[in-house]
Amino acid sequence: xxxxxxxxxxxxxxxxxxxxxxxxxxxxxxxxxxxxxxxxxxxxxxxxxxxxxxxxxxxxxxxxxxxxxxxxxxxxxxxxxxxxxxxxxxxxxxxxxxxxxxxxxxxxxxxxxxxxxxxxxxxxxxxxxxxxxxxxxxxxxxxxxxxxxxxxxxxxxxxxxxxxxxxxxxxxxxxxxxxxxxxxxxxxxxxxxxxxxxxxxxxxxxxxxxxxxxxxxxxxxxxxxxxxxxxxxxxxxxxxxxxxxxxxxxxx
Numbered sequence: 001x002x003x004x005x006x007x008x009x010x011x012x013x014x015x016x017x018x019x020x021x022x023x024x025x026x027x028x029x030x031x032x033x034x035x036x037x038x039x040x041x042x043x044x045x046x047x048x049x050x051x052x053x054x055x056x057x058x059x060x061x062x063x064x065x066x067x068x069x070x071x072x073x074x075x076x077x078x079x080x081x082x083x084x085x086x087x088x089x090x091x092x093x094x095x096x097x098x099x100x101x102x103x104x105x106x107x108x109x110x111x112x113x114x115x116x117x118x119x120x121x122x123x124x125x126x127x128x129x130x131x132x133x134x135x136x137x138x139x140x141x142x143x144x145x146x147x148x149x150x151x152x153x154x155x156x157x158x159x160x161x162x163x164x165x166x167x168x169x170x171x172x173x174x175x176x177x178x179x180x181x182x183x184x185x186x187x188x189x190x191x192x193x194x195x196x197x198x199x200x201x202x203x204x205x206x207x208x209x210x211x212x213x214x215x216x217x218x219x220x221x222x223x224x225x226x227x228x229x230x231x232x233x234x235x236x237x238x239x240x241x242x243x244x245x246x247x248x249x250x251x252x
């Protein structure tokens with residue numbers, strides 16, 4: 001059943017939810033609740049899982065290509081984590097189609113981006129896996145040759161998830177050899193000691209060193225290593241030679 005394309009009249013959020021429910025596992029739900037820190041005071045507080053692992057979620061939604069944006073929006077508003085992830089995976093596919101398969105359809109891209117940004121702003125892209133599996137694929141292609149003021153807005157926001165969206169969007173730029181925005185945002189967020197921001201800052205800096213030019217990473221570290229949090233610095237220097245890692249970590 002999972003490999004069969006759903007008829008267009010059956011392309012609904014409810015049908016996606018039913019497909020996921022068929023794969024739900026209570027034991028996995030209990031594990032995922034713990035893994036994604038859903039307890040009181042934790043970053044995922046109050047999130048609800050039904051127990052569908054990511055590979056199963058991705059497999060389940062393959063036949064829902066073409067799901068109307070209004071139905072994707074319903075998935076993104078669900079209290080169930082896997083429903084929101086499914087909506088984002090489908091939305092990624094729609095963005096890829098609008099960017100490549102449909103001849104760079106800017107109007108369609110704008111619809112997708114507007115839906116995504118609205119979901120981010122109302123707190124529906126609200127865990128690290130949701131951010132990491134969507135920001136670079138939806139905002140990245142749209143903003144690459146456009147104003148990136150939205151990322152400045154997100155980086156300055158009170159929401160942990162908006163700040164992570166800003167950083168992770170730039171992964172798409174890094175893959176194109178463009179590091180300027182990443183470096184600006186990393187510098188701006190150096191003092192943010194939230195663990196998930198620390199990890200994102202260090203991760204993006206590490207990717208600059210790996211994918212673009214290690215000299216750019218070294219240049220950033222020469223200026224900022226002493227001001228970086230332990231986690232960010234550890235991630236950023238992960239692929240440097242041991243003596244280099246020790247040198248920069250000793251500056252803290």
